[in-house]
Amino acid sequence: MTRLLLAAALILPTAAFAVGSGDSTPPSTTDTTSRCADGKVWDQRTRSCVTPSQDSRLDDDTLYQAVREFAYAGRNDDALRALAAMSDQGDDRVLTYMGFVHRRMGDAELGNAYYRQALARNPDNLLARSYMGQGMAESGDMVAARLQLAEIRMRGGTGTWAETALMQAIETGHGASY
Numbered sequence: 001m002t003r004l005l006l007a008a009a010l011i012l013p014t015a016a017f018a019v020g021s022g023d024s025t026p027p028s029t030t031d032t033t034s035r036c037a038d039g040k041v042w043d044q045r046t047r048s049c050v051t052p053s054q055d056s057r058l059d060d061d062t063l064y065q066a067v068r069e070f071a072y073a074g075r076n077d078d079a080l081r082a083l084a085a086m087s088d089q090g091d092d093r094v095l096t097y098m099g100f101v102h103r104r105m106g107d108a109e110l111g112n113a114y115y116r117q118a119l120a121r122n123p124d125n126l127l128a129r130s131y132m133g134q135g136m137a138e139s140g141d142m143v144a145a146r147l148q149l150a151e152i153r154m155r156g157g158t159g160t161w162a163e164t165a166l167m168q169a170i171e172t173g174h175g176a177s178y
Contacts, residue, residue, distance in 0.1 A: 026072050026178050027065065027068040027069040027072050027178060028069075029069070029073075032049075032065075032066050032069050032070070033069050033073045035049060036049035038051075038078075039051070039052070039070075039075075039077065039078035039081035039082065040052070041058055041063065041082060042066075043057065043062075045057065052066070052084075052085030053081065053084060053085045058085065060088070060091075063082045063085055063086050064093065066078075066082045067079045067083055067101075068097075068178055071097070071100060071101055071104065071177070071178055072177055072178040074177075076105050079097070079101045080098075080101055083097055083098055090117075090121065091121075092118040092119075092121040092122040092125045092128065093118075093125075095114045095115070095117045095118035095121065095128070096115065096125060096127050096128040096131060098111075098114040099112065099113070099115040099118065099128065099131060099132070100131050102114060103131070103135045104177075108138075108139060111132075112132060112135065115128045115129075115132040115135075123155075124155050124156075126152050126155060126160060126162035127162055129148045129151050129152050129155075129157075129162065130148070130152060130161075130162035130163070130165050130166045131175070131176075133145040133146075133147075133149055133166040133169065133170075134165060134166055134169040134175030135175060136148065137169040137170045137175065138169065138173060138174065138175055140173070142170060145166065145169065145170050148166060149163065149166050152166065
């Protein structure tokens with residue numbers, strides 16, 4: 001039992017960071033999802049809800065956090081609007097979340113196309129590999145999911161949220177919601 005606790009203590013600090021998002025915990029509910037409607041994002045500076053595509057004051061990091069929060073809340077259309085407002089549509093984290101949202105909306109083929117684009121831009125994007133593998137596990141393609149798990153490990157992702165989430169999806173057949 002002591003060894004198990006020690007192993008957990010050594011692994012959990014590295015598992016605390018989801019590659020691409022900065023942490024492994026679900027996004028916190030903020031004013032973006034508690035006060036804003038119609039895909040608007042809370043702007044701390046103006047203390048109001050703003051439309052992402054019409055307000056260039058929102059930086060990509062703010063929009064990215066809004067995307068995670070919208071996706072976790074199941075507000076996929078809002079997540080897509082926030083993604084569309086990001087400055088570099090070819091950025092691998094934008095492509096990763098485009099894949100995630102489309103997969104969650106039921107279009108696994110389009111989701112995989114976005115994941116492949118993200119990986120073409122950055123083969124070491126462990127989050128894209130994890131999400132793609134989770135989709136494969138959800139569809140029952142455990143061989144392909146395990147190949148993504150091996151890639152994650154080969155690229156230094158042992159002990160990360162990306163590895164842990166994909167292992168869980170392989171075991172349960174269900175991917176993460178953020």
